[in-house]
Amino acid sequence: MKQVHYKVRGLILRFIDLFYPLFRRFMTLQMFRYAACGGSNTLFNILLYYITYHYVLHESILDLGFWAFEPHTAAVFLSFCCTFPIGFYLSMFVVFQGSYLKRRIQLWRYFLVTLACLFLNWLFVKLFVEVFHFYPTPAYMLTVVIVVLFSYMAQRFFTFKGNKALE
Numbered sequence: 001m002k003q004v005h006y007k008v009r010g011l012i013l014r015f016i017d018l019f020y021p022l023f024r025r026f027m028t029l030q031m032f033r034y035a036a037c038g039g040s041n042t043l044f045n046i047l048l049y050y051i052t053y054h055y056v057l058h059e060s061i062l063d064l065g066f067w068a069f070e071p072h073t074a075a076v077f078l079s080f081c082c083t084f085p086i087g088f089y090l091s092m093f094v095v096f097q098g099s100y101l102k103r104r105i106q107l108w109r110y111f112l113v114t115l116a117c118l119f120l121n122w123l124f125v126k127l128f129v130e131v132f133h134f135y136p137t138p139a140y141m142l143t144v145v146i147v148v149l150f151s152y153m154a155q156r157f158f159t160f161k162g163n164k165a166l167e
Helices: 002-022 029-056 071-095 103-131 136-159
Strands: none
Touching: 002 029, 002 071, 029 071, 029 136, 071 103, 071 136, 103 136
C-alpha cells in the first residue's frame, strides 16, 4: 500500500510542478501546490454537488426517518464527505510535507479549519449581501478570496505546524 501511496504522490507532484514555472514570479511552490490541490478539490466538490443534487437525490428531500434534509443541504454534506479526505490527503502529503504533528492531530485540526471556513463562507456572504448590499456573485467571489487566504494561513501555521519544507 505504501508503494501505491508514493507512486500516486509522485505523479501528483510531477503534474502540479510541471505548471509551476508559469507562476514562479507570483507565488512560492508551496502556495502554488496549495492553489492547485485546493482548486482541483473544490472543482471536484462542485461536480459532486451537482451530480448528488440532480441525479442521486433527484432534487428531493433526503428523509432518514429521524431527520429530513433539504436536497441542497444533503448534497453539500454528501459531497463534503467525499472531498474532505481527499483534501486532507493532498494537504498532508502534497502541500504541507514534513509536519512534526501526529496524523490524528493534523486530521482533527484540518477538520476544525474546514468547519471554520464553512462558517466564514456563510458569514461573509451574508455580510456582503445583506449588510453591504453587494450582488451575490461578486460577494461570493470576494468571500472566496478571504476564506482561501485564511485557510492557507491556518493550514500552514496551525494544522501542519512545524513544516519547514518549501517555505
